[in-house]
Amino acid sequence: METQDASSLETRDMLLNVGPSHPAMHGIIRIITKLEGETIRDIDVHIGYLHRGFEKMSETVSYNGVIPYTDRLNYVSPLINNMGYCMAVEKLLGLTAPERCQYIRVIMSEISRVTDHLTCVGASAMELGAFTVFLYMIKAREYLWELVEAVTGARLTISYCRVGGVKADLPAGFEEKTRKAFVETRNVLKEVDKLLTANRIFVDRMKGTGKISQADAISYGITGPFLRATGVNFDVRKACPYAVYDRLKFEVPLGTVGDNLDRYYCRMEEMEISMRIVEQCLEKIPGGPVQVDPETGRPIPAAEMVDKGKMGRINEIAGKTAVTDPTLEGASDRVRSTIGVAEKRVFLPPKEDTYGNIEGLMNHFKLVMFGHGIRPPQGEVYQAVEGANGELGFYVVSDGSDRAYRVRVRPPCFPIMSALPKLLVGEMMADMVPTFGSVNMIGGELDR
Amino acid sequence: MFGTDNFLTSKLESAIGWARKYSIFQYPFVTACCGMEYMATACSHYDVDRFGAGFPRFSPRQADVLFVVGTISHKMAPVLKKIYDQMTEPKWVVAFGVCTCTGGFYDNYATVMGIDTIIPVDVYIPGCPPRPENVLDGLIKLQDRIQAQHDGKPLARPDPRERSFTV
């Protein structure tokens, strides 16, 4: 008895709105899916729900004023955007940051890359039901954020880079803190690896779904872990090395099939490699991880004195001199030349000069006051860095005034999102969740 | 419910307030960078579950509090308004992050300058993004509001101020 083919029965396709406010859509993507039963026949992706006009706002503020906006592009690994933008403007100015500053930037952007992959793998695992993995990953991310906070002062929107250098030097004891944080992170990664990699449910959901071929990936301009999962060996840190990446030894993990599982492997591998890069940098950084002040009876900073007084421990502070440290911690004259370019028309003078003498004050005034600031020559420049999702490019056009004329961001997750129909059509509705999780779409970077 | 507020109803009312205060079902309307800080607050390190608000509900029918987390653009505003309307009473709104309170430093053509211009807001949590401690403090303020509302002296909900911007 020849069974009647299921599709000959007349079933109308259902239009379903996997809309902007949806847990798996990270809140800001609307996918209109044409469903036939469980299979997706066609999708129409609507983005722009988080378009905040980054490029328009960067034309209204000074060169250093754009940096807080760049933090909020890829807000999961903010420091890579800072570094990309600052290197683009430095290329426009024809300056290169000093040795130590490049090492600091590489250290911090690799730490940011680990936090990005932690969040991405954790969130996509949670969307597949593994809520424990999400809790472990966010716990590991907290350790790294404490590290980032110790260096930059903020957890997420750090604005640590400046055109020509970084805001301040690494804090005292940074190396021990990093080693401790990496031990914790590696424990968490080991646990998650045990939980997920051989987990039958996780592997079945991720294997074979969201596949893309090498030719399609290149034609769609996809870069980063998404492209490397298909086996194409392209990493901006290796192809066009910038900062000090040419002096570091690290390999680039490649996948074979280019499905969700390969991307998961690539990201887990890259986290380990990024941590090794940071450890290499800590050894190679000129002037040691940080110049620790000799602990010989340094006067008590004013803040500690006030705390002691409030707690009534008068005897500890009686007769001691309080010193108000004028320098932004880590930006004093001694380290200034190592963390910022020595061009006084670009980089702020050390605080001792600003408070100390009139030249420093005028120099500071000329750089920060409205209508003054950095005035690069007319011209246009494109600088690409390896973001967490792929090649993050900054195209800066300057018309000789103190404001950028045009700042264009090449968002790495934008081409991946444009390839979504290629990834999802023909697959099951349930496969949309792991695929979208491994696309690692970040709203701020996608819609700018 | 049972007529004038004698001893029984007022005690029952404040008991309901206590119950609602410590079992907040939140609808996380997450859009932007504050989402990262929301994750940090909801997870094990700062653990919003200690205050009874750990259970996110992604449907407005089952949610009590609408956590608006991250910048709301003009394209997103009708969606936010529709979800707020579809929420069942009693409902409260928490504006999480400065972009939801006043639009933050995105003062341009694309951003809604403060969600209190489109929906009434109960608690404003400033910060870009606010530290998890700020968020927990905002949550405690919300709980005080809920309790006060059931103790017969509801705090005035800040109505959206008429804000005129000089272009």
Added chain:
Amino acid sequence: MNAPSLSELLKTKAPEAVLAAHAWRGDETVTVSPDRLVEVARILKEDPAFQMNFLMDLTAVDYLTFGKTAQGQGAHANTGIAVRQPMNISTEEPWPGRASAARFEMVYHFFSLPLQRRIRVKVPVEESKAEVESVAAMWATANWFEREVWDMFGIRFRGHPDLRRLLMYPEFEGHPLRKDYAVNKRQPLIGPVN
């Protein structure tokens, strides 16, 4: 790098298409006339000397107030008082300038994975005839990039599969990234126009 500079190579391959070529700050740049864009793009994609298999970025720049902004001449502190200009950081080899006086310029950034080389192609676009040939057929990534440039600048693309707004909502009039569009000119769907 002693490899022959791509921009000179392209000049020999399509002499009448290339208006100007330079390599300022190491970025090889070629300005191509609008009607020869697809031909040059095909050369870049298929010619073994270029093999540009990645279209990394596609965007536009509005040169309406280039060099004519208030800050360009005398900077004005927000108090309105003219202020002496900060020292200009001029460099030894200045930027060769623009090859045309058109208002818009399309900017394509290509990258060749086999040769690991980058090139930038600029195409001047008149404001009156703001239309360019679409390259979406050759690089699939151009589809969304071109939709974004249409949304933000109002430059149409002939031959584009479905040219709709990408970032802004359909009811939005005007193109926000143009220099004559005010920063905070709002067109809200709901809520007051503050």
Added chain:
Amino acid sequence: MNEYLGIVITFLLAGLIGGAFIFLATVLGPKKPSAAKSETFECGEKPFSLPSGRFAVKFYLVGMLFILFDVELVFLFPWAVVYRKLGLLGFYEMLLFLGIVAAGFIYAWKKGALEWE
């Protein structure tokens, strides 16, 4: 009679607690129906079309298979409770019953009813 007392009490308690929740919710919860609120929730957008029309037959198939094996499970519970008293005979009877159901399962598996395409 009294061995059934336990079951009666559990049903009573279950009904009581369930009823209390529903009663309290209807009484205490404020009722403010509005047009926007009664619209179907589709992630904040206007829904295109309610799922009318005929569904693919695959859903029906999966539904039937689920009921089949779920009902079979219901028979196992009382058997497990009195398993000690039934002795070996009861064990083989249940094995026979499970064998028949397993045969049905293998048939469905081989016919590809469990594959979704």
